[in-house]
Amino acid sequence: MKPGIFAVSDVNSAGEITYCRLSGDVDVDKLREVWEARGLDPALLPDPPTDEYALKRACLESKGNFRVLVRPLQGVAGYALVTETADGQDLKYDTDGMLRAYITYDKSDAGQSVSKAVVEPKDHPKAKSIRALFEEYRGTLSSRIIGGKWLWGKLAVLCKSVSLRDTGGVYFIPSDCVEQWHAFCDAIEEASLSTIFHIPAVRAEEAIFAVLAALQVEAESEIASMAEELSRADDGALGARALRSRAMRSRDVRAKVQHYEKLFERAVPGLQEKIDALDADIASAVLLLSPDGS
DSSP, rough: TTTOOOOOOOOEEEEEEEEEESSSSSHHHHHHHHHTTTTGGGGSSOOOHHHHHHHHHHHHHHHHHHHHHEOOOSSSEEEEEEEEEETEEEEEEEEEEEEEEEOOOOOEEEOOOOEEEEEEEEETTTHHHHHHHHHHHHEHHHHHHHIIIIIIIIIIIHTEEEEESSSOOEEEGGGGGGHHHHHHHHHHHSSSSSSEEEEEOOOHHHHHHHHHHHHHHHHHHHHHHHHHHTTEEEEGGGGGGHHHHHHHHHHHHHHHHHHHHHHSSSSOTTHHHHHHHHHHHHHHHHHHHHOOOO
């Protein structure tokens, strides 16, 4: 050990600070196998890539030169690769040598719909690579989806995380959710090349202040967003279903704030009052929409 640095255990932990280093794609089938083997809920798994998304990834990966543009086709699930050239201030597009890639669907012997990528012209230099990448990407999840949309956007939310940076990337997990968070992370690390880091957060005044300050920023941002949406309710922009959704979001914000206030045994000044005001505005919008609130 270096002087002044000590390994400790049995600390009075408030939770942990967590962040990750994502690497490479994740095989959908392997992730499901690992996930279910660990007894985790399959309903929490991310949706597999759609054929259209896989084809778009394949086209973007194959286009090479920045002067090659990927553009969606009209009326069909597919894309075109068009080469752009610059002649002084004029831009020109080579449609004669344009590649088209799109999805078609056939019926299998069992009557199921089977998709495949069609690339035209077949002898285009990029045709083979696009077809191969399409087959690869339809069975894999990119690190962007794993990180932004699933790990932080879903799993960390279930563990009542709070972002410690405005731009995200570093989160706090409360102590009573750490075990569940580790179960999620261990499965992801086993199924991928990614690494997720866990740093214990000691229950000290500075740590508590930092976490509650981040919670306040997050909650106030969510409250302000819903309040701004409600301001348009008089114009009929929000229907009954949308208002019920905002009411559920408000309940989630309140529950999370109460969870942290109980965990740290102190209140965040003004937050409960702001949530009360938001709930009152939602109730008023519902009554204005319909006398019976339906």
